[in-house]
Amino acid sequence: MGTTAASRHAETDGATASALRGRYALVGLGETAYTRGSGLSTRAMAGQAIRNAVSDAGLRLSDIDGMLSHSMADSTVSQFVAADLGIRLNFHLDSIGGGASVEALVGVAIGVIEAGMCETVAVYRSMNGYSGVRIGAPGKTRIMSGAELHTRGQGLSSPAQSFAPAFMRHMHVYGTTPQQVAMVKVIHSEHAARNPKALYPKQVTVDQVLESRIIAEPIHLLECCVETDSATCIIVTSRERAMDCRHVPVFVQSVVGRVSKPRSDIYFLSGDITTTAGRLAADRLWRNAGIGPEHVDVTAAYDAFTFTSLLLLEDYGFCSKGEGGAYVSDGTMRLGGQRPNNTGGGLLCEGYSNGMNLVIENVRQLRHDADDGCPVGASGRRMHTYDHGPAGMCRQVRDARVAANLGWGTIATGSAMVLARD
Template identity: 35%
Template sequence: MTVTPVIAGVGRTAFSRRSGRTVLELATEAALGAIADAAIAVDDIDAIATYHDNDTASPSEVASDLGTGPLTWSQSVVGGGSELCALIGTAADVVADGRASHVLIYRAMNGASGIRMGDYGTGSAAGYRQFMAPYGYATPVEVAAMAAARHMAQYGTTREHLGAIAVTMRENAQRNPAAVMNGRPMTMDDYLACRPIAEPLHLLDCCLETDGAVAIVITSATDATARPAVEIRSWAYGAGPHSVVPYEKYPDLTTMFPIWLREQLFERAGVGPADIDVACLYDAFTYTVLSQIEDFGFCDKGLAGEFVGSGAIATGGSLPVNPNGGLLSEGYIHGLNNVAEAVAQLRGSAADRQVPDAHLALVSGYSFSRGSALILGSAA
């Protein structure tokens, strides 16, 4: 019998700058929400997985706190956003293969009040970093800034193009009561006036630092009995040469990970870029949205600035991007909140931010030159 893996439940905590709670408490709350949303019992969970940067509670701790039964599969991946969609895809395969029936995936973090990913000096100085850190090239924003500068020089991309992304995400957040930046609108003038972080990227080009948690439950379509389930149509993981970080050996700083995985991603789902109704792109920085739009094939290389400036990524545009406000304006839960948004859109439950007739969603996660992506579809 063919098993169709689906996302059957979603749970989340409030997002804030200071939760005042442990990551275990956050993980458990989100997990219980996802289990309830899937209309299953805690005892039904037989597999748990997470990805992290040594800043969260382990699957065994969460299982103990929830009071699950024995687990047939568990995964704890140390890695950034590049692991997001790959972990969900792997869990889908686990369900399809019959190794587990109900997989809980969560991401819990105190990203503002606890361990801050963007802190300078928190990473290892070993390996390639020893040659980069002395020159101030050591954190994600500096990597993205170098790529953005190259794109600007090569294709004429402007700060206003990047600003169109930031302003659109903030506008989207005004229709999302759960967004950290709800109630805090932003204009292009606000964007252009904000302080620099790593030229050409400024403060409002960077995602939020957030405390909170999101969880999802993956099961089979036949076991999904509650709210409309969302099918996991395809997933792919890809990395190019010298993919640890884009430094002097990287072949083209204006490209990102989608060029290594897009063919298999779309082919496995039997669709193309034009078929995608909503894109939940990992927007750690404005520039990386622009690059992904090109590298997934939504527009020709070098034309994404014009594309985003035209309003195409707005909720009513040809490619709505992150109707929740994304990592830039909803919150940064390492990308899992964008998966939750894709599920809401495909369920038709996104209220004022709902994209009309949303049946296919693309979700991405990355660590610049390596990353993963999902294509999700409504079961109807």
């Protein structure tokens, strides 16, 4: 039986992606503090984060010749930031987007380097998400257009309001309980308690989560991500250049970017509202990586809300649809569990950077260099104890080799990435 044109294209695309597996690496990480009131412009913070990432990689600013950023009309474009740093760019791109952006931009960086357009790319996100533009906060009266005619006009003006119907539907169909979902916050708070950078390092209980006020039923206040001011940056380059950088390289095995459901503007008009775009992206992600979710040691499932992590873990195949409540509450995601999730505390506790900090945390895990409370040895590296008990301060996952980042733009749009060390 002959093959169709579509199947031939799929085979070719898969072979191309497999050929790129492990050929590009994340070599530098940069952050500013996660604060509530930075006192700095997004332009100044972006420069700080990029400098920190370049230093972390053991590179010079002059080694950077590509720059990518994303924003929600709340940041500074790369041309200005590059000029401040004395960097001349061979390629730059500033995109509009939120939580589904970082993995997608890593894919763009790989593409432009592969095309010979530049050599080493800085990907950054700078935002005053608390003291400046607050996502979903009430704003000035303005004319509504596009999808807002069907959302803001009906009272769905914030992410919590927009996603709440899908969360309620999941509870109705699958019997998912508030107590199960609250465990996402509980576990991430346990991880944040071991993170000196976390804005909210205090551990919480299920009762405390469920006793906090309702924001948009069934979402409680403590189930919402924190609002922070910060800038974050990662450096992407080829395998060959990565081998000369300061740290153990972390290689990109697979990436999918901004995969969308048929209706990405009004998600509840297209199919099961409890199913995210991750269900459509999963086959491509794992095929291109050459592995499955069972091979992953640590995950970073976007936790804008407790429920977003649950839905993503289901749709990317870490558990079956409807079993997310058990997965997030049975200890699997804890440090010391089978597959820890958001080991730095995530967006619920560490800080909110549209997911950049989740990628940074997974890279540190694969370097075996999580910045926790463990002592630093004479070599300058942390001597991890792997004590993940109640009194332990270690958040390093023992022998972590493969990590997955599961991004979230909306229920209808998502990105993801698989990372590994050699």
